[in-house]
Amino acid sequence: MTVVSIDNWRRPGPTARQRRIDLGIGLGVAVLAVLNVFFARSVGLFATDSAPAVPEQICWTLAVTLPLIWRRQRPELVAVLAAVFFIGGQVRGAQEQQLTSGAVIAAIYTLGAWGQKRFRARVLRVLIIAAMFVWLGVAWFMSHGQVPDGGPPGASGELPPLLAAVMNSMIINVAVFGFAYFLGETVWQSARRQDQLEVQAAELRAAQARVGERAVFGERVRIARELHDVVAHHVSVMGIQASACRRVLDKDPERARTSLTAVEDGARTAVDELRRMLGALREDGGNTEEQSAGAGIDHIEEVVGRAREAGLTATVQVYGEPVPVRDSISQAAYRIVQEAVTNTLKHARATTLDVRIRYLAGELEVDVADDGHGTVIRQGGAARGDGLGLVGMQERVAVHDGTLENGPRTGGGYRIRARFPITRDPARTLAAAGEAAGEAAGEAAEEAGRT
Structure with a gap:
């Protein structure tokens, strides 16, 4: 069996159908993200005084979501671009964060599931997740003054509002990014096992075919050996008796008659043994070695008797x-x-x-x-x-x-x-x-x- 180590195995690239699916998903997410820019602006989500104009926000949104079109073909590049443009859009104050956050998570997952060089894929995912948490800390540091000391109206609880907000954001982000990381790793492992199963199945089929060929060849050899043993002896004796008959036919008719009788007996015996052997071969699981009658130590005297004749x-x-x-x-x-x-x-x-x-x-x-x-x-x-x-x-x-x-x-x-x-x-x-x-x-x- 062919055994491929985890570090040496390379997942086959996406099929044409998978590339078409990625194209549809990437375009669909990009369109929805652009629409969400207008929805977020209309309700004032993540609004700041420094928010860029609509065209710039659309550009940042497209820069994060459109690379998903190539997520399985170029998983490393797509993950880096999605993370860089997401952080860049946040620095600029772009108001679309929901679908672009999902695009980053999808890119991290895809890198884990389709990255060809496993060590680099793991390191790159860890760096991207670390960069996202660094940016999260920077963002909270820059905006902590906007949180009232007593929290927003209606806030109640045992923890200070700022600490609670930081802890809530950390828990959510750890869960989301951790899920994306380990899900990608699990999918890659599953694909590897599936590929190895297919390779082993192909090898088993090839081995079975070889065993079948050897069995057929062995059966042919066995049949040839049986035919040789059954026919050659009797035909050889018949030939010798026929030759003797030819030499003495005119001089000694009685001896010639005896030789012809031996030829007749030999022919009949050969036909009987052939019929018996072919009948055994036609039976399921028939074994001519065990089913040939008249072939045993007790019948050796008959063979020697034909030699005397x-x-x-x-x-x-x-x-x-x-x-x-x-x-x-x-x-x-x-x-x-x-x-x-x-x-x-x-x-x-x-x-x-x-x-x-x-x-x-x-x-x-x-x-x-x-x-x-x-x-x-x-x-x-x-x-x-x-x-x-x-x-x-x-x-x-x-x-x-x-x-x-x-x-x-x-x-x-x-x-x-x-x-x-x-x-x-x-x-x-x-x-x-x-x-x-x-x-x-x-x-x-x-x-x-x-x-």
Whole structure:
């Protein structure tokens, strides 16, 4: 998330609509203030012997109120001009004080709400308010002689009239200017929070879009992996059987018939698995990994049987005491064996295939080895070992926090070995470990015999 500090954030400038509103407000206040000049003169408000002529009073009034047109565009300048011209008009004795006072308060509020440089906006507001209070004190000092000792007619109270008037004016001005200051600060803070919420909402939407894209990509990879695993194996076996049929069709029709039967069975199985997988994908929340039938450790013998039908000498051996494993791990082990057998049939030119399933202490291991050429076949400059099949194996193992080893064997051939963590009864661990050690020793002797 993008985090902007209070001092670094800048409030966006006013919109076109806000500028039009300010224009209307500024002109409206200026017109009313000019009218109020005539009203104040007619009733004798703030009348003094030194009051200037009407044109000058109108000029002072307009000088204070018209800058409100630009109050959100130039808040600092408008606040300074309003304060300076207000005090100047008071010094000259202008009789309009009500609307011009409101204009000054509005300018102070706007500076707090829209000032871009916060430190300067705060200092400037404090200086303007201080200047207004200094002028208030000067004005009272200059006019205190005009207040009768006993107060105006009808005055009654416990305080002297002059002190009461000063205190009343101070309380009112402190409340009004303090309200303008803190309201402006509050509005600016609210705008800042709103802007940050919008930025965070935009970032959340972008993050959700990225998550959605990754989910779609992951689903595409998963579907591609499933299609590869389901189709590649059966089609590879079908191709090998069809090739064998072609070679012996004239010499050995019975064997050719057997190969064609294997092709037919493989095609039917591939179609059934594709239909099952596509049906699972159509279901809401369908998981092809868990819903594919016939894909588990118990069905590895079927994969090896198809390898035998293709002409390989293939064996399946189980070491250790079998224990129940999660369906997802069982299917992952099945798919890895299926892919390894497919690679052997397609690329290795092997004659024997050895599949071993080991139930170790806390692990399930599947080991597929052949006696082929034991090197990575390259086609078009890309290593087949780095193709979709190996990537799919690595993904399946990684999902379950397992490990995958693959590479040429010392005595020739190629090996793929995958380990998946599982939980099992601790009482069976020792027996499984001893059996695995004996099998490992036998395997080492076999490798030594190859060399």
